[in-house]
Amino acid sequence: MMFSFESFEPSLLSKCKRLIELMISSPHNLTSVRIFERAVTVHLEDVLIPFTNAMLTGSCVDIGSGxxxxxxxxxxxxxxxxxxLLDSIGKKTQEIERFAREMELSNVTVKTARAExxxxxxxxxxxxxxxxAVARCDVSMELAAPLVKIGGSIFLYKGPGWNEEKRFASVAEERLGLRLSQEKEYCLSDGSARFLVVYEKEVETPREFPRRVGMASKSPLGGSK
Known part of the structure; x- marks a missing residue:
C-alpha cells in the first residue's frame, strides 16, 4: 500500500516527483533505484513521512546532499x-543546481565544500x-553541530540499524553540546523500518570541532566498532 501524501500541497509535491524523474535520468548515478514507483518509496516517503502534518521554517543546511x-x-x-545544500563533489552540486532550477525552487542555494x-x-x-545516508551518527553529529545555532536542531535519517548504531552517540552528544530530543520510528509502504533522530543543540560546540577533514570518520567520537 502506497503512503498517502494528502497532507502535502499537490502542486508542491509534484515538484518532488519531478526530482525523482531527474535523478533517475541523470548520467551521474545519483540513485541506484531506476524504477520511478520504487524511487518514490525509497526517497520521497522516507523524507516526508516524519514531516506529515508538520511545519518547517528557518534556515536549513543539507550536509552531504548527494x-x-x-x-x-x-x-x-x-x-x-x-x-x-552542501556536497564536496562538484558533479553532484552541479546536478543539484540543475534540479533546483527545473523544480523552480527559489529558496535553495548550493555549495561545493567539505562540511569541516x-x-x-x-x-x-x-x-x-x-x-x-552520510555517516554513522557520531560522525554526522560532529559535522553538523558546529553549523547549527544554539537552540537549533540536527535531523538524522536512519535505517533499521539505528537501535544498534545509537550506542555510539552518547559521547558525541556530551562533547558537542547536544541533547537527544526525539526518535521518530516509522515505516515505508514496503514495510521497511526507518527513524528520524533529532538532536537539539543546547550549548556552543567547542571550537575544536569539527576536526580537520576526515578525522571525524577516521577517529569517531563514539569509538571504533
Missing part, C-alpha cells in the same frame, strides 16, 4: 524554509541541519 535529498524535497514542500571547511565560514549560522 542527489539533493532530503534538501530539495523539504525545500519544495516547505517553501517558507531556506536551504543550503564550511564550518569555518558559517559557524552557528543555521536553525537546522539534515543528514541522510
Amino acid at each position: 542527489g539533493g535529498i532530503p534538501g530539495l524535497v523539504l525545500a519544495a514542500v516547505f517553501p517558507k524554509s531556506s536551504w543550503l 571547511e564550511f564550518a569555518l565560514e558559517e559557524r552557528e549560522s543555521f536553525d537546522s541541519a539534515f543528514l541522510r
Whole structure:
C-alpha cells in the first residue's frame, strides 16, 4: 500500500516527483533505484513521512546532499524554509543546481565544500541541519553541530540499524553540546523500518570541532566498532 501524501500541497509535491524523474535520468548515478514507483518509496516517503502534518521554517543546511535529498524535497514542500545544500563533489552540486532550477525552487542555494571547511565560514549560522545516508551518527553529529545555532536542531535519517548504531552517540552528544530530543520510528509502504533522530543543540560546540577533514570518520567520537 502506497503512503498517502494528502497532507502535502499537490502542486508542491509534484515538484518532488519531478526530482525523482531527474535523478533517475541523470548520467551521474545519483540513485541506484531506476524504477520511478520504487524511487518514490525509497526517497520521497522516507523524507516526508516524519514531516506529515508538520511545519518547517528557518534556515536549513543539507550536509552531504548527494542527489539533493532530503534538501530539495523539504525545500519544495516547505517553501517558507531556506536551504543550503552542501556536497564536496562538484558533479553532484552541479546536478543539484540543475534540479533546483527545473523544480523552480527559489529558496535553495548550493555549495561545493567539505562540511569541516564550511564550518569555518558559517559557524552557528543555521536553525537546522539534515543528514541522510552520510555517516554513522557520531560522525554526522560532529559535522553538523558546529553549523547549527544554539537552540537549533540536527535531523538524522536512519535505517533499521539505528537501535544498534545509537550506542555510539552518547559521547558525541556530551562533547558537542547536544541533547537527544526525539526518535521518530516509522515505516515505508514496503514495510521497511526507518527513524528520524533529532538532536537539539543546547550549548556552543567547542571550537575544536569539527576536526580537520576526515578525522571525524577516521577517529569517531563514539569509538571504533
